[in-house]
Structures are given as C-alpha cells and as structure tokens.
C-alpha cells in the first residue's frame with residue numbers, strides 16, 4: 001500500500017474567526033411511520049454550522065444522526081422545522097455537499113477505478129481520458145487502494161469499500177462534507193492515517209464538515225465543535241467547542257491532558273444516553 005502523504009504546507013484555518021452560517025437547522029423534528037406506529041426520531045433540533053467549521057455529532061444508536069445528514073443532503077424533508085443551506089431552504093437533493101453515507105453505495109458492477117472515475121466525469125464532463133486517469137490515480141493513492149483499481153466492490157474488505165467511497169466523494173471536491181461513520185470499519189492504524197489525511201484536506205480546501213461518529217475520541221480529535229445527542233428521540237443534550245489549534249496533529253493531540261479532560265467531560269454527557277438507549281431498546285421488545 002502506498003504511504004499516505006501526511007505533510008501539507010498550506011496555512012491553517014483559524015477556528016475562532018467569525019463566519020457566516022453555512023447550514024442551519026431550526027426546530028427540526030422528524031417522524032417515521034412504520035408498522036402502523038409513528039416514531040419520533042428527531043425532536044426540537046436547532047443547530048447552526050458556520051462555514052468552514054468541522055462539526056461532529058455523537059449519540060447513541062438510533063438517535064437520528066443519519067437522519068440529520070439525510071436532511072442536510074436534501075434526501076429527506078423534516079416533519080417540522082426548516083433546514084437551510086447558504087441561506088436558502090433545502091427542498092431537493094443538495095448538490096453542494098459530498099455525502100458519504102453510513103452504508104456505502106458503490107456500484108457493484110463497476111471496478112474501484114470506474115466507481116471513482118464516474119464521479120469525476122459527473123463533475124467535469126469535459127475532462128479528457130488522461131485527466132480522468134490522473135485524478136483517479138491520485139485519489140486511489142490518497143486512500144491507499146493502489147493495486148485494487150480493477151477490483152469490484154464485492155472483492156474488497158469493509159474498510160477498503162469505505163476508502164473507495166471516500167475517494168469517490170472527494171474527487172467531486174465538494175465544499176461541504178457529510179460523513180457518516182467514515183472510518184468505522186478500519187483498523188486502528190489506517191484509521192489514524194486517514195483521520196490525519198482528512199484533517200489536512202479539509203484545511204487545505206477550507207471545507208465545512210459534519211462528521212457522525214460513535215467514537216468520541218475521533219470527534220474530539222477532529223472537530224471544532226462536538227454536539228452530543230440524547231437517545232431517541234434525538235435532541236441536543238450538550239454542545240462543546242474544542243479549542244485545539246489548526247492544523248492539528250491527531251496523533252500527538254490524544255496524549256495531551258486537555259484532550260483527556262474534554263473527552264471525559266463529553267463522555268459524562270454521553271454515557272447516560274447510551275444507558276438510556278439500551279434500556280429503551282430492551283423495553284421496546
């Protein structure tokens with residue numbers, strides 16, 4: 001596997017400068033009707049994401065994290081409240097965002113290189129075959145999938161599929177990333193490398209990011225702000241600014257005492273919600 005490029009000389013984006021609102025959720029609630037019952041998945045969520053902010057959402061399984069990303073991507077309308085992007089309501093598929101869904105949506109009948117290449121063609125219809133090959137090779141190298149270009153998704157491991165999906169999303173060069181558990185299936189080593197690479201990329205391209213993760217450590221290492229959700233129906237339980245400077249070195253940060261303190265503070269918020277969520281699931285059976 002090629003070595004990921006970890007050093008980028010581009011200037012840092014200061015986390016504190018005042019920025020305009022990129023994404024806004026106002027009193028959002030979502031109900032799902034299934035099997036003759038209506039379930040409230042998300043309730044009363046008001047949230048603003050300034051441009052270039054890296055926001056992480058954490059909360060127990062089933063609290064509505066993916067549902068929120070689906071709404072920002074314009075794939076689902078809220079039952080109550082509004083979703084805005086760049087000051088306009090999101091009423092249809094939001095083409096300004098790159099969305100890496102929780103379950104990857106690679107085309108099974110296309111190779112890794114074609115899955116990524118098709119995305120590039122959709123973005124740059126006039127690109128030459130040579131340019132396409134070059135950009136695809138760059139992305140494959142970025143996610144460490146060299147040697148697997150001609151493989152089909154079914155021939156890849158879970159982590160490799162995630163990496164292919166990440167490359168396919170990044171080749172669009174979206175201004176905003178919606179990432180749903182992007183590193184969930186990766187081994188610890190590769191996870192670290194890709195976290196670091198993503199941090200560099202986000203800074204270099206000045207992207208706005210919403211990252212959904214089960215991993216609180218990952219949230220604190222990567223984000224400018226972490227939002228903790230309650231168990232279903234998902235409401236905002238706590239919001240915490242993460243004061244670490246950019247660019248960040250995720251590998252070094254985890255050993256700092258401030259990191260442990262913030263991690264512990266947020267864990268204290270989260271642990272009751274995990275307990276409530278497990279109790280709730282058992283109670284529902």
Ligand SMILES: Nc1ncnc2c1ncn2[C@@H]1O[C@H](COP(=O)(O)OP(=O)(O)OP(=O)(O)O)[C@@H](O)[C@H]1O
Nearest residue numbers: 032033034041060061062063064065066067068232
């Ligand atoms: N299309 C749907 N139809 C019916 N119910 C749904 C649908 N999508 C989500 N739900 C329900 O809404 C709730 C929130 O689901 P969601 O997928 O947003 O949770 P999540 O926080 O992403 O969970 P996880 O961490 O397990 O991915 C769950 O109770 C789920 O069963």
Ligand SMILES: [Mg+2]
Nearest residue numbers: 065066102180
């Ligand atoms: Mg989810």
